Amino acid sequence: MSGHSKWSTIKRKKAKIDAQRGKIFTRLSKEIIIAARNGGPDPAGNMRLKTAIEKAKEANLPNDNIQRAILKGAGGGDGANFEEFAYEGYGPGGVAILLYVATDNRNRTAGEVRHILSKHGGNLVRRVVSVGCSLRRV
Numbered sequence: 001m002s003g004h005s006k007w008s009t010i011k012r013k014k015a016k017i018d019a020q021r022g023k024i025f026t027r028l029s030k031e032i033i034i035a036a037r038n039g040g041p042d043p044a045g046n047m048r049l050k051t052a053i054e055k056a057k058e059a060n061l062p063n064d065n066i067q068r069a070i071l072k073g074a075g076g077g078d079g080a081n082f083e084e085f086a087y088e089g090y091g092p093g094g095v096a097i098l099l100y101v102a103t104d105n106r107n108r109t110a111g112e113v114r115h116i117l118s119k120h121g122g123n124l125v126r127r128v129v130s131v132g133c134s135l136r137r138v
Helices: 006-039 047-058 063-074 106-119
Strands: 083-090 096-103 123-131 134-137
Touching: 006 047, 006 063, 006 096, 047 063, 083 106, 096 106, 106 123
Parallel strands: none
Antiparallel strands: 083 096, 083 123, 123 134
């Protein structure tokens, strides 16, 4: 027997599964918010939003959550203001790395990326803002 109470075993397993689903739902919601902000709230005219919604439906994200994320991205509702940009850096052995990042806090993200790269023998070179298809230095 694994323990006295069968419910405690079920409760632990359910908590672990719920935490994993919550992490996935959060990531998919952020992607929907960013897509709606960049291309508009209409999935017919915004392929990135349409793809994000399809991924969310595959992961069984509730329709209410999808609509709320689209509303946040379109400007309605309250929520964090996510920005997308890229970092250039060098990893261990001088390997060039281009990191695409979506965050609500630029300063915290810059410090975290710099720390991760330096911890593993690399360094951060500069932040690059993505504009359409081209990249420009900042």
